[in-house]
Amino acid sequence: MALKHTLLALLSRQPLSGYEVAKEFAEGFGSCFWKASQQQIYAELTKLEQQGGITYEAITQPGRLDKKIYSITPEGLQDLTDWLIKPSEPAAIREDLGVIGLAGHLISHRVVVREIERRRQIHAEKLQQVKRMDEYFAQNINTLELKELYMHLVIRRGIRYQEEWVAWCDEVLGAIAQATDR
Amino acid sequence: MALKHTLLALLSRQPLSGYEVAKEFAEGFGSCFWKASQQQIYAELTKLEQQGGITYEAITQPGRLDKKIYSITPEGLQDLTDWLIKPSEPAAIREDLGVIGLAGHLISHRVVVREIERRRQIHAEKLQQVKRMDEYFAQNINTLELKELYMHLVIRRGIRYQEEWVAWCDEVLGAIAQATDR
DNA sequence: TTCTTGTATTCAAAAAGTTGAATACAAGAT
DNA sequence: ATCTTGTATTCAACTTTTTGAATACAAGAA
Known part of the structure; x- marks a missing residue:
């Protein structure tokens, strides 16, 4: 809890x-x-x-x-x-989209592509949002107190997370395009 | 569900x-x-x-x-x-460690560093594990059928996720070292 | 021979999270 | 004049997840 x-x-x-x-x-x-x-x-x-x-x-x-x-x-x-001060455990991952790894081939790849494009957009927007949160901290990075630095670093985690999603979506889109082209 | x-x-x-x-x-x-x-x-x-x-x-x-x-x-x-075929929503994030962004300054930075080091190790191990899962797919990347490709891509998501954690931990460790050094 | 690990399933209570509301007013937009 | 958005809280039913077991045997290790 x-x-x-x-x-x-x-x-x-x-x-x-x-x-x-x-x-x-x-x-x-x-x-x-x-x-x-x-x-x-x-x-x-x-x-x-x-x-x-x-x-x-x-x-x-x-x-x-x-x-x-x-x-x-x-x-x-x-x-x-x-x-x-207690050790923390990594959060459980429960990502619906992962199910395509198991059963994506059961539906048209065009539906998969559309879905990944949609998700890419969602994460790209989220990314802009978290980047705005970090603006002040990023500009004053060398003068932040520990209190602010921790906040900046956790926002950085959010930025990386969304960037990672966008990059993965691009990888998926590229790979599907190449595979369905063969 | x-x-x-x-x-x-x-x-x-x-x-x-x-x-x-x-x-x-x-x-x-x-x-x-x-x-x-x-x-x-x-x-x-x-x-x-x-x-x-x-x-x-x-x-x-x-x-x-x-x-x-x-x-x-x-x-x-x-x-x-x-x-x-239904659109998916991004999964909810519930990461305990994020609380340090709000209140990390209430405890010793040495405790924070120890915790991040511990987490880095957990994610680095998990990374090796998911990379092993991807071995076959990565080696045959250009001849994968769509069914296998989807699985590979979702494993790639897992790999990226763990890589991202390790990289973030390193960023945090570097930033704390620099800030406490000043 | 005893202990641990792996196979294999089931039960039950408690805690956490979701879904879908209702209530109520202010301020600004159409 | 009405509609939407934002402020502000509460209730209730339901589903999902966690926690903490119990049972039972085979195989290999110490």
Whole structure:
């Protein structure tokens, strides 16, 4: 359950509402390495609050539900650092597209090509997005503090990941073109 | 629920027992793109059989439970090809190690370095493993049929993935060394 | 001869994640 | 005047995945 610790880590930087946390995962830095739905985030935040790892300050808003600004507690910070020093396991890969390696030949190669082209575009767009996140860090690379450097490096992981996808799609497209040409 | 279709795809190539399927995911080609536990595989196989996508032939073994050799049915094959032509979404990323981008500065950089070194080694070993899987395909690259080519390309995805990890770890190690040196 | 590894399957509880909503208002666009 | 987008939270049902077992025998190693 690393969502818990990802939330703790995010809130260790600054207090945020559930909505802002969800936005961070959907569009911001969090999207480089963690995916979670809004509902999942709200549920986990409630649980974490009950466990004492975080607290919230309710902002009364006339005519609607309170806005809750969550912040980390000393217990939450301790939990986070305890977790950080533990060895991590590589994430499980579960990529639908890999199934073509097993059964791609059961459908027309034109359908496969179209699909890879579509995926190439998705990853190329994602790549532009993560590159924009890295702009500030890349420009000040030699003066970054460790805190910023770590963030830059994880964004670099996101950049490499998307670059790798684009390059693989190109390799696949080239190889299929060559093979169906023979 | 792409585990279902990954199983269908695997069994579209040859009949296998649950044990063999699990081994394929743990060590074989399946490990390039899909992770599932043995229990999960057995459960899914039972469900798929009840739905009619696969059937099994029970091999009686004296003194122990029957061995079930599963194979795909025409309905299963139809289900698989229907699924294959549908657009796929990029897999969700959930990488524990990414949390250091948010909170790595809360612990000693020496602990971070040790952890990245450990991860580098894990991925370097995994890389050797997937490269071995690709040996036959890489040597016969110009004479592969589409069926083999697809498998090669997905293994290439696995190779690139692990190479990318190793390269990123090196980048991180270099950057931390430089930053802590200043 | 005992221990480990490999073959082979099954059960069950708990945790995590997905899908599909409902509620409510402000601000800007058509 | 209505429609969409953005802010902000909550509920509930369902599916998927993880965790932690139990059972049982063969073959080879120590």
